[in-house]
Amino acid sequence: MLDSFILLAAATAETAAEPGFFDKIGLGGFGLDGKLILAQMVNFVVVAFLLWRFAFKPVMATLDERQNKIAEGLQFAEEAKAQLAETEKRQAEVLREANTKAQEILHEARDKARELEDRLKAETSTQIEEMRKRAEESNELERQKMLTEVRQEIARLVVMTSGKVLQRELGDEEKARLDKAAAAEISQLN
Amino acid sequence: MAATQDTKLAKRLARLVVEAGESGVAELKPALEKLLAGRSAADRKAFLKAFLKAATREVQKDTLVIESAQTLSDEVVASLVADFSKGRARPLQVVRKSNPALIAGVRVQLGDTVYDASVASNLQSLAARIR
Numbered sequence: 001m002l003d004s005f006i007l008l009a010a011a012t013a014e015t016a017a018e019p020g021f022f023d024k025i026g027l028g029g030f031g032l033d034g035k036l037i038l039a040q041m042v043n044f045v046v047v048a049f050l051l052w053r054f055a056f057k058p059v060m061a062t063l064d065e066r067q068n069k070i071a072e073g074l075q076f077a078e079e080a081k082a083q084l085a086e087t088e089k090r091q092a093e094v095l096r097e098a099n100t101k102a103q104e105i106l107h108e109a110r111d112k113a114r115e116l117e118d119r120l121k122a123e124t125s126t127q128i129e130e131m132r133k134r135a136e137e138s139n140e141l142e143r144q145k146m147l148t149e150v151r152q153e154i155a156r157l158v159v160m161t162s163g164k165v166l167q168r169e170l171g172d173e174e175k176a177r178l179d180k181a182a183a184a185e186i187s188q189l190n
Numbered sequence: 191m192a193a194t195q196d197t198k199l200a201k202r203l204a205r206l207v208v209e210a211g212e213s214g215v216a217e218l219k220p221a222l223e224k225l226l227a228g229r230s231a232a233d234r235k236a237f238l239k240a241f242l243k244a245a246t247r248e249v250q251k252d253t254l255v256i257e258s259a260q261t262l263s264d265e266v267v268a269s270l271v272a273d274f275s276k277g278r279a280r281p282l283q284v285v286r287k288s289n290p291a292l293i294a295g296v297r298v299q300l301g302d303t304v305y306d307a308s309v310a311s312n313l314q315s316l317a318a319r320i321r
Contacts (some may be wrong), residue, residue: 002193100197111248113191114249136218139257150318154320155316155318155320156317156319157314158313158317158320159316159317161314162292163309163310163313166293166294166309167290167293170293172260174294175259175294176260176263178294178295178309179258179262179266179294179295179296180263180266181295182271182294182295182296182308183262183266183270183296184269184306185307186270186273186296186298186305186307187218187269187270187273187303188273190273190305
């Protein structure tokens with residue numbers, strides 16, 4: 001656009017510089033000076049070029065750079081937001097998985113605890129039953145032992161008492177009769 | 191081995207002497223001197239010990255020990271002696287013993303065999319059955 005503007009200004013200046021131009025086109029009565037106008041036009045072009053080259057262009061470049069930076073910042077912000085959302089999503093998923101895992105572990109631990117409790121109860125019950133049986137057997141043995149001792153003692157007392165009674169109460173005749181019966185018994189055995 | 195043979199010899203000698211009676215005793219001394227000649231003192235002692243043991247057993251075989259709480263009548267003793275003498279070549283030697291612990295009844299021993307028909311024995315049997 002600037003280049004076409006400069007070419008137009010140059011063409012106009014060349015045309016305006018020709019003598020009696022304004023007179024030819026019927027504008028000589030307004031007091032216009034073709035050279036002055038040409039000079040002003042050249043000045044304008046030079047000033048416009050300088051402004052364009054050293055002011056407008058750097059400002060535009062700075063604006064473009066800033067705009068790019070803002071765009072990058074916005075893009076970064078969008079990406080960060082997306083990453084954050086992704087991270088939050090992953091975190092939620094991890095938390096959900098962890099929760100599920102924790103629930104499974106808890107269930108498993110409860111099952112194992114229940115199983116252990118049942119086993120311990122069964123073992124304890126078995127041990128108690130065995131102890132009861134052993135105690136009963138021990139009591140029975142003790143009872144049998146006592147009965148045997150009582151029987152032996154009774155037998156000893158019976159023999160001792162009977163012997164003493166017989167020795168005291170048996171008369172000579174009865175003893176003689178018993179001697180004879182014993183001799184007959186021995187003779188039969190022989 | 192030699193000890194076993196000596197024991198057998200002592201038993202045979204004891205049996206012969208007891209069976210021969212008084213004549214056997216008379217012939218015992220020369221027989222023993224002949225058997226023990228040339229032996230050591232320890233061998234002699236061992237042989238005589240075995241002979242004494244065998245002779246005691248042989249004598250016991252012919253000895254009828256009759257125990258009773260009170261004195262038995264001659265009739266009862268004769269009956270026992272007659273019963274135990276049946277089938278024997280030599281007469282039995284009878285030994286009477288008094289044993290009040292028997293209470294009543296009779297206990298007879300011939301050799302290693304004991305026949306007990308005493309009241310004390312019956313009471314002991316009763317006690318054993320109660321136990």
